[in-house]
Amino acid sequence: MALADSRAKRNSFWSICPNGQKTKDTMIAYTLFSGSTGNSIYIKNGSDEILIDAGKSASAIDKALCSLGSALKSIKAIFLTHEHSDHTGGLEIISKKHHIPIHITAPSYPRVAYQGSFVSQSAISHKIHYEVKVGSLTVRSFCVPHDSIQNVGYIITTDEGESLGIATDIGHVTDEIKESLLGVECAIVESNHDKFLLVAGPYPEFLKHRILADTGHLANEDSAELCLFLAKNGTKSITLAHLSRENNSPELAFLATREALDKNGYGEVCLSVASPCECVKVR
Ligand SMILES: [Zn+2]
Numbered sequence: 001m002a003l004a005d006s007r008a009k010r011n012s013f014w015s016i017c018p019n020g021q022k023t024k025d026t027m028i029a030y031t032l033f034s035g036s037t038g039n040s041i042y043i044k045n046g047s048d049e050i051l052i053d054a055g056k057s058a059s060a061i062d063k064a065l066c067s068l069g070s071a072l073k074s075i076k077a078i079f080l081t082h083e084h085s086d087h088t089g090g091l092e093i094i095s096k097k098h099h100i101p102i103h104i105t106a107p108s109y110p111r112v113a114y115q116g117s118f119v120s121q122s123a124i125s126h127k128i129h130y131e132v133k134v135g136s137l138t139v140r141s142f143c144v145p146h147d148s149i150q151n152v153g154y155i156i157t158t159d160e161g162e163s164l165g166i167a168t169d170i171g172h173v174t175d176e177i178k179e180s181l182l183g184v185e186c187a188i189v190e191s192n193h194d195k196f197l198l199v200a201g202p203y204p205e206f207l208k209h210r211i212l213a214d215t216g217h218l219a220n221e222d223s224a225e226l227c228l229f230l231a232k233n234g235t236k237s238i239t240l241a242h243l244s245r246e247n248n249s250p251e252l253a254f255l256a257t258r259e260a261l262d263k264n265g266y267g268e269v270c271l272s273v274a275s276p277c278e279c280v281k282v283r
């Protein structure tokens with residue numbers, strides 16, 4: 001789909017009040033955990049609550065949800081980006097206690113199901129490009145290059161026309177990522193490392209190569225470029241996520257993208273940085 005067509009389609013989701021104001025926002029989203037020690041994103045619209053990834057223990061995720069007035073027992077579905085343990089670590093215990101449907105692409109399914117019998121009972125395999133409706137939330141996947149069997153990002157839209165795009169564990173930015181995220185109101189985008197810190201740092205060479213590869217993780221400068229592209233196409237709020245503790249800092253990640261946005265006249269775009277272990281409001 002051409003970028004312009006894609007934008008027109010996305011913009012049609014936006015609902016406008018008679019007085020020209022957008023209707024009242026109802027979607028709520030938080031990063032619960034972010035980074036190599038575990039990832040999970042919470043999204044709520046009315047009584048519909050979902051998680052993207054569950055890479056921490058069931059008790060840690062439940063505790064984070066409780067701090068936001070929710071709980072694992074309220075989650076209606078979990079959507080996985082890929083099979084790496086920092087995205088799937090809590091699934092077996094969560095499945096044992098709560099039987100929440102777990103949506104995963106077919107290539108990653110065997111590795112996820114292998115984690116345990118409870119996960120395999122809850123896991124639902126899909127094509128790489130799929131769409132699932134959970135009450136008022138529609139979740140649609142898109143392909144993201146990474147050194148997993150398969151990785152996907154997600155676009156979450158509400159019946160009211162709000163939209164949130166999620167893309168982490170990005171080896172490099174593809175046209176599909178740009179087309180998929182085009183026109184979302186709000187985005188969660190990986191800003192994994194500062195290239196200088198990574199190259200000069202203590203990681204073994206094979207690991208540096210893995211992270212820098214086209215199937216590794218996204219550097220701050222590349223994230224800044226993607227965020228600028230999103231801002232140019234209407235995104236109003238961005239959260240930088242999956243930061244490396246060793247090869248990045250929240251300040252470096254924030255400044256790289258903030259400067260790119262400000263220099264190009266997008267100073268009004270809200271920018272935040274996800275925390276490894278604290279809930280951060282995305283919208
Ligand atoms: Zn990964």
Ligand SMILES: [Zn+2]
Nearest residue numbers: 036084086169
């Ligand atoms: Zn990851």
